[in-house]
Amino acid sequence: MDDQTSILKDQLYSACEQKLDPDGEGEKAYDRLFSQDDLFSLDVVPPKDLKTLMKLISMLTNDYLFIPVNTNNGPAWRLRPEIEAAKYSSLSVNQRMIYSLIDNAGADGVWNQQLRLRTNMEENLVKKVLKELEGKRLISSFTHVENAARKMWIKSSIKPSLKATGGAWFTDGDLDESLIGMISEVVYTLVKKHGAYFSDGSRSKARDGSISPVLPKKVIKGSTSDAALAARGKKRTADDMEVDGAPEVPVSPSKARKAKSGPVLLPMPAGYKGYITVPELTAQIARSNVTKGTKLKESDIKQLLDVLVYDGRIEYVKVGKREGYRASRISKQDPTFNVSLDTVDTDEPRHNGLTTAPCGRCPVFDLCEEGGPVWAGGCEYFDRWLI
Amino acid sequence: MIVTKNAAELCVLLIGELYGQLPSRLFAVLLAKGRSTIKHLAQNTSMGPRMVRHGLVVLTQQNLIYHYTDPDTSITHFEANSEAAYNIVRHGKILNIIHRNYGEDSARLVHQVLNLGHVKISDLAKQYKTARQEPGTANGAANGISSDTADNDSDYEGEALDMVAQLIAVGILEPVNARTFQSPEDVRAGIEKDIMESYPSGVRGAKQKADFFQKSAEAWKEYQDESRELKRQLEGHYLFGPGAKRRKLANGSKTNGFKATNTHMLDEEKREVAVRVNYDKCLVELRNHRLTRYVADEIGEVTAQVYEAALSALAKNVNICQASEKSNEDTFVTRSVTTMEIFENLRPGLDVSSGIGKAPPTKINAKSAERIQANQPGHDAEGEGEDMSEDDDDDDDDDDIEMSNGVQSNGVHETETKITSGHNGSRETKVKFEENVPVAPTKADRLQQMRQHLLLLAESNRRFIRHCGMRDQGEWTVDFDSLMRTLKYSEIDTLIEQTFGKPGLRLTRILRAKGKLDDKTLPALALMKKADVHVKMVEMELAGFLEVQEVPRDNNRTASRTLFLWFFEEEKLLTRVTDNTYKSMVRHLQRLEVERRRKKNVLAVVERKDVQGMEEEKLRGDVYNEYREFLDIESKLLGQVDRLDDLVSVFQNY
Numbered sequence A: 001m002d003d004q005t006s007i008l009k010d011q012l013y014s015a016c017e018q019k020l021d022p023d024g025e026g027e028k029a030y031d032r033l034f035s036q037d038d039l040f041s042l043d044v045v046p047p048k049d050l051k052t053l054m055k056l057i058s059m060l061t062n063d064y065l066f067i068p069v070n071t072n073n074g075p076a077w078r079l080r081p082e083i084e085a086a087k088y089s090s091l092s093v094n095q096r097m098i099y100s101l102i103d104n105a106g107a108d109g110v111w112n113q114q115l116r117l118r119t120n121m122e123e124n125l126v127k128k129v130l131k132e133l134e135g136k137r138l139i140s141s142f143t144h145v146e147n148a149a150r151k152m153w154i155k156s157s158i159k160p161s162l163k164a165t166g167g168a169w170f171t172d173g174d175l176d177e178s179l180i181g182m183i184s185e186v187v188y189t190l191v192k193k194h195g196a197y198f199s200d201g202s203r204s205k206a207r208d209g210s211i212s213p214v215l216p217k218k219v220i221k222g223s224t225s226d227a228a229l230a231a232r233g234k235k236r237t238a239d240d241m242e243v244d245g246a247p248e249v250p251v252s253p254s255k256a257r258k259a260k261s262g263p264v265l266l267p268m269p270a271g272y273k274g275y276i277t278v279p280e281l282t283a284q285i286a287r288s289n290v291t292k293g294t295k296l297k298e299s300d301i302k303q304l305l306d307v308l309v310y311d312g313r314i315e316y317v318k319v320g321k322r323e324g325y326r327a328s329r330i331s332k333q334d335p336t337f338n339v340s341l342d343t344v345d346t347d348e349p350r351h352n353g354l355t356t357a358p359c360g361r362c363p364v365f366d367l368c369e370e371g372g373p374v375w376a377g378g379c380e381y382f383d384r385w386l387i
Numbered sequence B: 001m002i003v004t005k006n007a008a009e010l011c012v013l014l015i016g017e018l019y020g021q022l023p024s025r026l027f028a029v030l031l032a033k034g035r036s037t038i039k040h041l042a043q044n045t046s047m048g049p050r051m052v053r054h055g056l057v058v059l060t061q062q063n064l065i066y067h068y069t070d071p072d073t074s075i076t077h078f079e080a081n082s083e084a085a086y087n088i089v090r091h092g093k094i095l096n097i098i099h100r101n102y103g104e105d106s107a108r109l110v111h112q113v114l115n116l117g118h119v120k121i122s123d124l125a126k127q128y129k130t131a132r133q134e135p136g137t138a139n140g141a142a143n144g145i146s147s148d149t150a151d152n153d154s155d156y157e158g159e160a161l162d163m164v165a166q167l168i169a170v171g172i173l174e175p176v177n178a179r180t181f182q183s184p185e186d187v188r189a190g191i192e193k194d195i196m197e198s199y200p201s202g203v204r205g206a207k208q209k210a211d212f213f214q215k216s217a218e219a220w221k222e223y224q225d226e227s228r229e230l231k232r233q234l235e236g237h238y239l240f241g242p243g244a245k246r247r248k249l250a251n252g253s254k255t256n257g258f259k260a261t262n263t264h265m266l267d268e269e270k271r272e273v274a275v276r277v278n279y280d281k282c283l284v285e286l287r288n289h290r291l292t293r294y295v296a297d298e299i300g301e302v303t304a305q306v307y308e309a310a311l312s313a314l315a316k317n318v319n320i321c322q323a324s325e326k327s328n329e330d331t332f333v334t335r336s337v338t339t340m341e342i343f344e345n346l347r348p349g350l351d352v353s354s355g356i357g358k359a360p361p362t363k364i365n366a367k368s369a370e371r372i373q374a375n376q377p378g379h380d381a382e383g384e385g386e387d388m389s390e391d392d393d394d395d396d397d398d399d400d401i402e403m404s405n406g407v408q409s410n411g412v413h414e415t416e417t418k419i420t421s422g423h424n425g426s427r428e429t430k431v432k433f434e435e436n437v438p439v440a441p442t443k444a445d446r447l448q449q450m451r452q453h454l455l456l457l458a459e460s461n462r463r464f465i466r467h468c469g470m471r472d473q474g475e476w477t478v479d480f481d482s483l484m485r486t487l488k489y490s491e492i493d494t495l496i497e498q499t500f501g502k503p504g505l506r507l508t509r510i511l512r513a514k515g516k517l518d519d520k521t522l523p524a525l526a527l528m529k530k531a532d533v534h535v536k537m538v539e540m541e542l543a544g545f546l547e548v549q550e551v552p553r554d555n556n557r558t559a560s561r562t563l564f565l566w567f568f569e570e571e572k573l574l575t576r577v578t579d580n581t582y583k584s585m586v587r588h589l590q591r592l593e594v595e596r597r598r599k600k601n602v603l604a605v606v607e608r609k610d611v612q613g614m615e616e617e618k619l620r621g622d623v624y625n626e627y628r629e630f631l632d633i634e635s636k637l638l639g640q641v642d643r644l645d646d647l648v649s650v651f652q653n654y
Helices: A003-020 A036-040 A050-062 A082-089 A093-108 A112-119 A123-135 A177-194 A204-209 A224-232 A253-258 A278-288 A298-310 A380-386 B005-019 B021-033 B038-045 B049-061 B082-102 B104-116 B121-133 B154-170 B184-196 B205-238 B244-253 B279-298 B301-315 B339-345 B381-397 B443-459 B480-514 B521-526 B530-542 B570-598 B600-607 B621-653
Strands: A033-035 A066-071 A074-079 A139-144 A147-155 A196-199 A264-267 A314-319 A322-327 B065-069 B076-080 B118-120 B173-175 B274-277 B414-420 B428-434 B466-469 B475-477 B547-552 B562-567
Touching: A003 A036, A003 A050, A003 A074, A033 A036, A033 A066, A036 A050, A036 A074, A050 A066, A050 A074, A082 A093, A093 A112, A093 A123, A093 A147, A112 A123, A112 A147, A123 A139, A177 A196, A177 A278, A177 A298, A177 A314, A177 A322, A278 A298, A298 A314, A298 A322, A298 B480, A298 B521, A380 B570, A380 B621, B005 B021, B005 B049, B005 B082, B005 B570, B021 B038, B021 B049, B021 B076, B038 B049, B038 B076, B049 B065, B082 B104, B082 B154, B082 B279, B082 B621, B104 B118, B104 B121, B104 B154, B104 B274, B118 B121, B121 B154, B121 B274, B154 B173, B154 B205, B173 B205, B184 B205, B279 B301, B279 B480, B279 B621, B301 B339, B301 B443, B339 B443, B339 B475, B443 B466, B480 B521, B480 B530, B480 B570, B480 B621, B521 B530, B530 B547, B570 B600, B570 B621, B600 B621
Parallel strands: none
Antiparallel strands: A033 A074, A066 A074, A139 A147, A196 A264, A314 A322, B065 B076, B118 B274, B173 B274, B414 B428, B466 B475, B547 B562
16 A cells, blocks of 8 residues: 555545535534435546556545445445444454444444344354453443333443334333323423413302202102102202303492402413413423423423323313414313323313113123123122212 | 113103103003004003003003004004103203293293193193293193183283294293194104105106105195294294394393283194194203213303303204104204304303413414304314415414403503404504403403304314304304214213223223224223223123123134124114113102102191192101102102203213
């Protein structure tokens, strides 16, 4: 190797490096590919001097500074940073083979088994080499979310990809449920706060007054006809029915304010623009620093919001072009904020006929039959329910 | 209604509860064996034909069976009407809703009709009079129309006639004719047979076939119009005529609904018409009530009341809940109502200014709130999207809002609110809210405040109401189909949440939104551990809430090489849950029977004529307590049956 080619080689490499970072911002896009024409256009090698270029390229490849890549438009080359290349030169042949595989796999990592198959080495040898590389702190192992049993290897200088770790909600390959729970609560509280009107209950008396509750009439002096009618369950006397439509006496505001019946949350008027959006939520959570360092991206928050929507806790609302979220069934929500989602149900649970009766949740409902092992007359769930 | 084993059992039990063992046994046989003659029935029940006839009379009177006499052989076939039998469970609710919407006296009248099955108008009026004159005794008497000769007190009779006319006009009562007692299939067959007579050589060729179908469709429509003719005559006067407005105002607020005596609407001839309760229309009213409750749950009580007003304004045009064979096209078109019409239906006592939070006008995007959706979403999804993007463009330019909301909710000390009506902004009203000064809201304020509730309803994801036009301060309509779908889902969700907890709800809702999903994607979307997801899914699959499909990736069909796709099959689940609900109702009624047997001794004493009506005085202390206990259990069981029926209604009928 004469001096001139050596100089040319360095020139070519630095010219390529320059190309990677044309603005001089310090961030180099190492995944950019150079074709033969690209290399000629750098003005390092005289035009049409294929022989010299080939020589230079093979030298650079041998120095691990160039990585040959096959593309649809013929061969091309990728650059490897000099520090990385230096690592290669200190390795043995076997180590180099394994390391290059791990290097090429990038952030996704490689599985032990795959290394063995690709290199055609003995399993023991692979193990040995991996151990050596690990000793040199060149590679490290991690677990993949989708396959926790597989031992995956990655360069120690980079972090596993999102696909491999599962995203922000995973810690060491495990779903971090406590983190999810905590952030959910924060998100939910924020959504609730921004999408509802907090009324201290000053007017709620007037509000409640507009409907009279249905009070079941007690059959104390019930006549037989009463009892018989009740027996059929369909007819009730007129007194039982809701007295409705009686004109409401307007309650004066001052009087109403005295009679507080507890704070409530009220829905916002239609077209309200204050419903919190994903970017706003992300910013607020970042500011509050609840995640202690781990940065949550908008996509992470969106994922969490989706889950809350599926849970029926919040709902998506689009006002104009603003896509926000608000708590669902707002007037049924607990008006106090900062409640834990796990410990208490934040809203009045819904019920229907099947959830309140014993039959709806009976474990042996399918067996229940007149004359069978389980039947209505001897049902212990009914016994308990009717007491 | 699909008559499953449980549904059949339920119908029989209900008839047994109300009309006794004889009719219920006959009905059971009719359900099990299908169309039968008296001979067959006698054979299958091991009863004499005389007994069978007795039972059939009761069933026919209540319209619980269809009968059809073959004109050639003059043999009569009987067939069970399971819908009618099931509707027995709704009697109480129907009376309740009529009392609510049309006043106490109307409810009393309908009660009579329900007791009697079907009855001539003149007899009904007489019966009503007797009931009013001696309220104690006549109430329970179901059979035998006691003809009272005292004609001097004709006020009650006139009142009754007027109410009947009104109820027919509204559609709660409907006249019966001979064909009402035939099953729809028989009627159709009869119609087709009549038409066939004009084709002596049979229907041949495409042209004749089309002709035939058109004729039979026309005849079918004619048949349906027949029963509506009286309604049509009356509704001109009662719903849209000069007297309509006065009545409408009287409806809700006064218990004694319509006390006008223009009995001339029902002349002597018309009084001979027999009427029965039209369950279809009653279901419409019940559905309105159910939807109101739904809104109360989702948004709030005041908004629900506004919604109720909107629904009752709409209900005038809605005679049946679901478009089916029974209805012809034109009756099912849901028309829109204007804001003014809704306003007229609004209860005067309702404080429409409450129930919505307040926000500064700058925070309101009026354009988005007032967005008009002329077409049903889904029908014209593309167009809607474009509309929205246009809106968006506008928003960029003018962020200052010209409309402030007229809703000032809580203790505003001195606020001036500028109300301009919507887009046109032609009218401006200044409202001053001051503390301690009872503000009598003007009509315009109330109207604007009510509109806010309507807009809120329109904005909701549930699509309670659709703002479909600008005429007369806005037109509104309700897309019942899609709304009932969401209501069904919400009931299923409740069931799932209560049975499997929040995680179960989350997983099923993901599946509903995304379709079929495999084991890998589901945990990622739900942010749950794979093992937890698996346990939950299997649990729900075993309970029949979810389905799983196996897709082998290669020919080996080993478990490891197979994709397991979970999915949520709505139809199947609905049928299943409905049937479970029937079964549950059956169990409640059976349990009631058991409880009755347990307290046989007490009930025997209570049944005695000298004890009836004064149990408290006549019964010994411990016996009376036991009786009270029984009544508690009874009301609990029957109340639960009613709630279960709510579910069935949502799943099947609304």
